[in-house]
Structures are given as structure tokens and as C-alpha cells.
Amino acid sequence: MTTTIEKPAPAPLPPSRPSPGRRVAATLLRWWRSLTAMRTALILLFLLAVAAIPGSLLPQRSLSQSQVSGYFTEHPDLAPVLDKLFLFDVFSSPWFAAIYLLLFISLIGCVVPRAIEHARAVFAAPPPAPRHLHRLPDHRALDTSLDGAAALDAVEEELRVRRFRVVRRDGKHGPELSAEKGFLKETGNVVFHLALLALLLGLAGGKLWGYEGSILVTEGDRFCNTFQQYDNHSEGALVDAADMSPLCVTLDDFKAEYEENGTAASFTADIQYGLAGSASRNTTIGVNSPLRFDGDRVYVTGHGFSPVFTVTFANGDSFTDISAPFLPSDTATMSSQGALKLPDVPGTDDQLALEGFFAPTGSVQQGVLTSIDPRPLDPQVALFVYEGYLGLDSGLPQNVYSIDQTQIDRGTLERVGQANLSLGESTTLDDGTVITFSGLKQFAAMQVSHDPGQVWVLGAAIAVLAGLLGMLLLRRERVFARTNAGSGGAGTVVTVGALTRGSADTAPRFTALTDDVAAALARRARTEENPRS
Amino acid sequence: MINESLAATSDALFSVAVGLYSLAVVAFCAELAFGRKVAPARELVAAGGGPVAQAPSADEAEPARARRWGLVAMGLTMVGALVHAGVLVTRGSATGRLPWGNMYEFGTAVVLVAVVVYLVLAVRTPSLRHIGIFVLAPVVLSMVGIGLFLYASAGPLVAALRSAWLAVHVTTAILGFGIFFVSGIASVMYLVRSRYEAKVAAGEAPLSRIVHRLPSAAALDRTAHRTVVFGFPIWTFAVIAGAIWAESAWGRFWGWDPKETWAFIAWVVYAAYLHARTTAGWRGRPSAWINVVGLGVMVFNLLYVNMVSTGLHSYGGLK
Numbered sequence: 001m002t003t004t005i006e007k008p009a010p011a012p013l014p015p016s017r018p019s020p021g022r023r024v025a026a027t028l029l030r031w032w033r034s035l036t037a038m039r040t041a042l043i044l045l046f047l048l049a050v051a052a053i054p055g056s057l058l059p060q061r062s063l064s065q066s067q068v069s070g071y072f073t074e075h076p077d078l079a080p081v082l083d084k085l086f087l088f089d090v091f092s093s094p095w096f097a098a099i100y101l102l103l104f105i106s107l108i109g110c111v112v113p114r115a116i117e118h119a120r121a122v123f124a125a126p127p128p129a130p131r132h133l134h135r136l137p138d139h140r141a142l143d144t145s146l147d148g149a150a151a152l153d154a155v156e157e158e159l160r161v162r163r164f165r166v167v168r169r170d171g172k173h174g175p176e177l178s179a180e181k182g183f184l185k186e187t188g189n190v191v192f193h194l195a196l197l198a199l200l201l202g203l204a205g206g207k208l209w210g211y212e213g214s215i216l217v218t219e220g221d222r223f224c225n226t227f228q229q230y231d232n233h234s235e236g237a238l239v240d241a242a243d244m245s246p247l248c249v250t251l252d253d254f255k256a257e258y259e260e261n262g263t264a265a266s267f268t269a270d271i272q273y274g275l276a277g278s279a280s281r282n283t284t285i286g287v288n289s290p291l292r293f294d295g296d297r298v299y300v301t302g303h304g305f306s307p308v309f310t311v312t313f314a315n316g317d318s319f320t321d322i323s324a325p326f327l328p329s330d331t332a333t334m335s336s337q338g339a340l341k342l343p344d345v346p347g348t349d350d351q352l353a354l355e356g357f358f359a360p361t362g363s364v365q366q367g368v369l370t371s372i373d374p375r376p377l378d379p380q381v382a383l384f385v386y387e388g389y390l391g392l393d394s395g396l397p398q399n400v401y402s403i404d405q406t407q408i409d410r411g412t413l414e415r416v417g418q419a420n421l422s423l424g425e426s427t428t429l430d431d432g433t434v435i436t437f438s439g440l441k442q443f444a445a446m447q448v449s450h451d452p453g454q455v456w457v458l459g460a461a462i463a464v465l466a467g468l469l470g471m472l473l474l475r476r477e478r479v480f481a482r483t484n485a486g487s488g489g490a491g492t493v494v495t496v497g498a499l500t501r502g503s504a505d506t507a508p509r510f511t512a513l514t515d516d517v518a519a520a521l522a523r524r525a526r527t528e529e530n531p532r533s
Numbered sequence: 534m535i536n537e538s539l540a541a542t543s544d545a546l547f548s549v550a551v552g553l554y555s556l557a558v559v560a561f562c563a564e565l566a567f568g569r570k571v572a573p574a575r576e577l578v579a580a581g582g583g584p585v586a587q588a589p590s591a592d593e594a595e596p597a598r599a600r601r602w603g604l605v606a607m608g609l610t611m612v613g614a615l616v617h618a619g620v621l622v623t624r625g626s627a628t629g630r631l632p633w634g635n636m637y638e639f640g641t642a643v644v645l646v647a648v649v650v651y652l653v654l655a656v657r658t659p660s661l662r663h664i665g666i667f668v669l670a671p672v673v674l675s676m677v678g679i680g681l682f683l684y685a686s687a688g689p690l691v692a693a694l695r696s697a698w699l700a701v702h703v704t705t706a707i708l709g710f711g712i713f714f715v716s717g718i719a720s721v722m723y724l725v726r727s728r729y730e731a732k733v734a735a736g737e738a739p740l741s742r743i744v745h746r747l748p749s750a751a752a753l754d755r756t757a758h759r760t761v762v763f764g765f766p767i768w769t770f771a772v773i774a775g776a777i778w779a780e781s782a783w784g785r786f787w788g789w790d791p792k793e794t795w796a797f798i799a800w801v802v803y804a805a806y807l808h809a810r811t812t813a814g815w816r817g818r819p820s821a822w823i824n825v826v827g828l829g830v831m832v833f834n835l836l837y838v839n840m841v842s843t844g845l846h847s848y849g850g851l852k
Binding site: 046 | 791843
């Protein structure tokens with residue numbers, strides 16, 4: 001037995017189903033159109049503004065690593081979540097990049113067709129006159145006794161004097177004239193937007209091929225431009241350490257000057273600089289005046305004091321005039337903190353360390369040393385002396401400006417003395433070791449920066465500004481004129497109309513133009529009547 | 534170094550300027566009080582005539598008394614602006630430097646620019662005089678706030694500010710800010726006035742004498758736009774000049790320092806405003822709101838970034 005199952009009649013196909021390829025293309029085109037719409041660009045601009053806000057409200061790694069760590073300690077629950085959202089690296093986060101890349105794609109989609117159309121328009125003749133000139137925002141009809149061609153001659157001359165490009169046609173509605181000027185407005189628009197793209201490219205190039213390194217240099221010391229020597233450095237993905245310019249800098253002298261009321265007046269560093277292996281030159285750099293040399297810039301970004309000590313052991317061995325930079329904790333008074341570590345004490349396995357507080361102008365109240373002036377008028381140190389194991393070879397990185405607290409907690413490092421010393425004073429430990437505060441040097445925090453993109457960025461920024469001025473301050477004007485026979489066949493009526501973009505108050509200019517045209521028409525009419533005069 | 538008597542003169546002039554501006558506010562109020570009563574019947578015709586209806590010109594039949602008060606207010610504002618300029622001139626000669634080295638001086642200069650922009654607008658377009666009270670009242674409030682909370686005594690510049698770029702970067706930032714200040718007020722007035730005009734057109738007649746005397750919504754919108762068109766390139770230049778200065782002062786031309794970030798946000802917002810004015814669906818009230826947001830960003834950038842956050846632009850001189 002067989003049963004025949006009636007197949008349902010096939011549903012009628014939609015009239016003409018486009019192929020999948022076409023549909024994808026249509027969808028993509030629709031997306032492209034909505035991405036390049038002005039509305040989208042506006043929303044992306046807003047997103048960019050909003051996205052930048054957390055970068056200024058939350059601490060950023062690029063600005064201060066220590067503030068970010070501080071935030072982690074203060075908000076142990078919230079911080080890891082924020083970190084997952086890149087909120088401590090907003091300006092290098094994928095979502096920030098997504099917004100500005102979309103914005104720039106939208107901008108390209110908007111400005112490139114506009115640039116092409118503008119380029120065509122520059123070489124094309126002005127468009128034909130619209131049919132109804134009296135519907136233009138500015139228009140006026142002038143009567144003249146001249147014939148049509150002579151009247152248009154007069155209008156053309158007036159417009160050419162005003163540097164319009166003029167074309168004449170025999171239109172459907174009578175002889176007509178079209179004139180145009182002010183292409184620079186649209187040129188400015190195109191330049192502005194293209195220059196923004198160039199600026200972004202320059203910025204990206206600078207990030208990829210640029211680097212910077214910073215180092216503390218004590219007076220008399222020298223450093224060279226290699227990553228091994230810097231205390232901190234950051235570099236772009238495409239930086240090749242071998243290509244770094246072999247610049248070397250010696251800090252001869254650092255000077256800080258202050259006004260009477262304690263305001264910092266100037267910080268200057270006398271340096272010698274030159275490429276490794278060639279003669280060096282002397283110069284002075286300071287705040288607002290870096291050294292620019294061979295594509296690199298050398299800055300003084302901070303300063304501080306390095307107290308100098310002489311340590312003499314009981315057996316007569318000594319370290320003479322050794323120093324370490326003490327970091328300022330308050331730039332108003334230059335009170336500073338630091339440590340001097342002596343891992344190789346002769347004749348014993350014990351290591352020695354001095355940790356303390358430095359005041360360029362010290363004042364001791366109830367045994368506590370504070371600084372009251374940023375100038376070294378009365379330098380004093382408050383020292384703790386430690387003996388034992390410093391943990392320098394433990395494999396863990398150590399802060400050079402303080403001793404390792406864990407060694408003290410473990411009891412491997414022991415405090416063996418403390419003293420407040422003025423310049424030249426000494427203290428003697430129980431084991432006979434004498435520590436003398438023997439001198440003072442200054443150090444400068446120096447930074448070497450290399451950014452091959454910044455000249456491009458500057459050029460692009462100037463182009464941005466020039467384009468902006470052209471776009472906002474110039475106007476594009478189109479003037480049309482047509483002649484018709486006057487009423488009753490006598491004379492001619494010249495209708496003039498104008499369309500201006502980029503200016504609100506066009507009436508006075510249009511009146512001035514048409515007044516001049518009317519005067520020119522009258523002049524010609526007179527000359528025609530009395531050709532000899 | 535600091536000429537103390539000149540510095541004291543400057544501080545005294547500051548109080549005089551605030552006093553003159555306050556009197557100007559009173560005179561503007563008097564002008565409103567003596568102004569013509571709103572004539573609803575005429576008003577309906579005038580405002581219903583179309584979106585570009587001219588201001589139902591208050592000048593046409595303005596009572597002489599109101600007119601006199603208006604002129605007194607303008608005169609007081611002008612004298613106030615001269616004294617206000619004197620504050621900065623004496624400060625500058627007392628310290629022997631440009632008088633915009635801390636927040637007090639910066640804020641004072643911004644407000645002066647705003648007053649001058651208003652005066653220029655009011656002289657060129659007399660109907661704009663009627664936004665006077667809405668400019669002068671915030672001016673008085675700002676001046677009092679600046680005097681109370683931002684005051685810093687005359688002193689030398691910190692080392693970082695001793696550069697020719699101070700004259701370029703800070704001066705243009707002040708100009709831009711002062712221009713945006715007036716522009717933002719024009720947009721707020723536009724928002725108020727356009728709602729009024731819509732109600733009038735709908736047949737309701739909200740008889741608000743103050744709003745009635747404002748320039749037309751179209752004129753306010755045009756003023757807001759033209760001031761932004763004037764201020765935006767100046768602000769762009771200020772940001773670029775700041776980047777050039779930062780390159781020689783801080784080792785990089787752009788580093789997303791909080792002040793830089795907010796200057797960028799303000800730039801983006803004003804760019805959005807200029808685009809919105811030519812985008813269908815964004816003209817009118819939405820774009821006016823953007824301009825108001827822009828002014829909010831500028832004020833936030835001055836107050837929050839200098840007083841709350843920490844960054845490289847900490848030259849406020851606040852203790």
C-alpha cells in the first residue's frame with residue numbers, strides 16, 4: 001500500500017531575490033553610508049569626548065605609576081575591575097582606539113569624496129543659472145537701454161574685477177551668466193580634515209619609532225644614550241636600540257635660583273655633550289630650554305641633593321667621599337630621603353647602610369629635623385645606620401633610595417646607630433666606625449626624548465589651523481544674471497541673483513555689487529548714445 | 534621687586550570693578566522694570582510670522598525711561614570694563630610680568646574678555662544689549678568667586694612659566710575662554726527664547742516681560758554660532774601653542790595631562806557644535822545644548838583640574 005503524500009505547493013518565490021553576494025554588498029554599503037553620515041561622526045565625536053573623561057579623573061599609568069598603585073591600595077576591590085576595563089590606561093586602551101579609528105574612517109569616507117568633488121568643481125565651469133533667479137536669497141532686477149549682450153558684458157566686467165570666474169551661456173530662458181568665487185573655503189574644509197588624518201599618522205609614527213629615557217645624574221657624572229644606563233625608559237615597538245644616537249652628556253654644574261619669597265626662579269644645568277668618540281661641546285640647559293641635538297632632546301626635569309659621606313672603619317680602611325642621590329619629597333623645601341648602601345665592607349661579611357633624611361636648610365625641633373628652605377644654607381642629615389645583610393643579591397629588585405624593610409623584619413639587618421649631622425660633623429659607632437657628613441653635591445633628573453613624528457605633527461597642526469581659518473572665515477559666492485527684453489520691447493531687464501555660503505549678512509555686499517553693476521550699465525548706455533564723447 | 538602700592542591699587546580696582554558691574558546689573562533690572570508692558574495681540578502676529586521673525590523689537594516703542602536706564606547700564610558696564618582692565622594693567626606693572634600667572638589673574642582676564650565681547654556685540658547689534666543682565670549677572674558672580682576663592686597676592690612667576698610661550702599660549706586660552714563664555718550665555722538665552730517663541734506660535738501667550746525683550750531666537754542662535762566660529766580657531770591655536778610649549782618644557786608635546794585632556798574634550802565638543810549646526814535634526818536646540826555643554830567643560834577645566842586633580846598645570850597659586 002502506498003500513500004501519496006501531497007507535497008505542499010511551493011510558495012511563490014519573491015519576485016527577484018538578489019544573490020547573497022549582492023545582499024552582502026548592499027548591507028556593507030548601508031553600513032558604510034551610516035558610518036560616514038554626519039550624524040555618526042557627531043556621535044563618535046561625543047563618544048571620544050566622553051571616553052577621555054576617565055583618563056583625567058582616574059590615575060593613569062602613563063602619568064604616574066605610583067598614583068595607580070596608591071589607588072590599588074585604597075580601593076582593593078574596585079581597582080582590579082577598573083584595570084580589566086583599561087581605565088588606568090585609557091589613552092592606549094582598545095576601546096579608546098576603536099572610537100578614534102572609527103571616527104577617522106568616518107572622516108575619510110566623508111572627506112575623500114568631498115575632496116574629489118571639490119577638485120572637479122575647481123576645474124569645471126560654474127553651474128548654469130537657476131530658472132527662477134528671484135527665488136535666490138539675494139536678487140535684484142535692473143533696467144537698461146543696452147541690448148542683452150552688452151548688458152551682460154557690463155555685469156561680467158564688474159564680476160571679473162571682483163575676481164569671480166565667469167561663464168556665459170545661451171540658456172533656455174535667455175542669455176545668462178554664472179560666476180563663482182571662494183573655492184578656498186571648501187579647500188580649507190578639505191585641508192582641515194586631511195590634516196587631522198596627517199596629524200594622527202604623525203602621532204602614531206612618533207609612538208612607534210620614539211623613545212625616552214630618564215636618569216639621575218650627579219654633578220661630575222656622565223651618561224650615554226643607551227637603555228642600559230637609564231633608570232627608566234620606554235620605547236615604541238619599532239625602536240631598534242642599535243639605531244639610537246650615541247649621544248653622551250656630562251653634568252658639570254647644576255644651579256637652582258630662588259626669589260626672595262622662595263619662588264623657584266630658574267634651574268640650569270651646565271653640560272658637555274657630544275657623540276661618543278667625538279669632541280664635546282659645552283652648553284647650558286634648563287626649564288623651557290632643552291638641548292636639541294641630532295634628533296634627540298635632553299631635558300632637565302628635576303633636581304635634588306646627594307649628600308657626601310666619608311666612612312672610616314676601626315681598622316683604618318675607609319671609603320672617602322661616597323654619595324647617593326636623596327629624592328626630594330617636598331619641592332618647596334627640598335627635604336629629601338635616600339639611602340647609601342655599602343655591600344663590601346673590608347674585613348667583615350657584614351654590610352653597612354645609611355638611610356636618612358636630608359634638609360638643605362635644617363632646623364631641629366624636639367629632635368626632629370625638618371627643612372625650612374630649598375637652598376643649601378645649612379645642610380643637615382638625620383641618619384640611621386644599619387649593619388647586617390642588605391639582600392642586594394637576593395635576586396629581587398630593590399629600591400635604591402631605601403633599604404629593604406624585609407631584611408630588618410627578619411632580623412638580618414640591624415640598626416646600630418643614629419645621628420643628626422651638620423656638614424662636617426661625624427658620628428662614631430660602637431665598633432669604632434666613624435661616619436662623616438663630608439660634603440654635598442647636586443644631581444639633576446635628566447630625560448632624553450626622541451620623537452621622529454613630532455615635526456610631522458607640528459606641520460599637520462599648522463595645516464589644521466590654516467584649513468580651519470579658510471573654512472570658517474572665507475565665503476563662497478555664486479552670482480547669476482540673465483537678460484530678458486524689457487516690458488513693451490524697450491531696453492533690457494537684467495536679473496541678478498546671488499547665493500553665498502559662509503556668511504550670515506550678505507545683503508550689504510550684494511547691494512554694493514548691484515549698485516556698481518547699475519552704474520556700469522548706465523555708463524555704457526551713455527557711451528553708446530554719444531560714442532564720440 | 535614687587536611694587537606693593539601698585540599691587541594694592543590693583544586689588545582696590547578689582548573691588549571697584551565688581552561694584553560697577555553690580556550697579557550695571559541693577560540698571561539692567563531697572564530697564565526691564567520700566568520696559569513696555571507686553572502687548573499680546575501684536576506679539577502673536579510678530580512671532581507667528583515665521584521662524585526668522587525679527588526680535589519683536591523692544592526699541593520701537595521703548596519708553597524713554599527704560600531707554601535711559603539701558604544706556605546707564607551700558608555706560609556702567611563700559612566704565613567697569615575699563616577699571617577691570619586697570620586691575621590687570623596695575624597687577625602687571627606691580628609684578629613686572631604678564632598678569633596671567635595664576636588662577637586669580639587668569640580668571641580675572643577671562644571675565645574681562647567676556648565683558649568686552651558682550652560690549653562689542655551690543656554696540657554692533659543694539660538688540661543684543663538686552664542679554665546684558667544675563668551676561669553681567671554671571672560676570673559679577675564669577676568676579677566675586679574669583680576674588681573670594683582664587684585670590685593670590687602679587688608675586689613673581691614660577692620658573693616653569695618664564696617663557697615667551699606664556700604670552701602666546703595663555704593669552705589665546707584666555708581669549709578663547711572669554712569668547713566661549715558669551716557664546717554659552719547666548720545659547721542658554723536661545724534655549725529660553727526658542728521655547729517662548731514656540732509657545733507664542735502655538736497660540737499660548739506666556740507673558741514673560743524678560744523673555745519678551747530678548748532678541749529673537751534666530752538672532753541669539755546666530756550670535757552663539759558667530760562667537761564660536763570666532764573663538765574656535767583661537768582655542769585651536771591655544772592648544773597647539775600649548776603643545777609646542779609642552780614639548781620644550783615637559784619633554785613631550787602631548788601627554789594626556791588632565792588639563793590637556795580637558796582642553797581636548799572642549800575642542801571636540803566645540804567641533805561637534807560646529808558640525809551639529811549643519812546637520813539635519815541637530816540644528817536649533819540640540820546644537821545649543823552642545824554649546825552649553827562646551828562652556829561647562831571650559832569651567833570644569835579651570836576649576837576642577839586646577840583645584841582637585843594633580844597635574845602639570847598646577848600653577849593656580851592656591852594655598
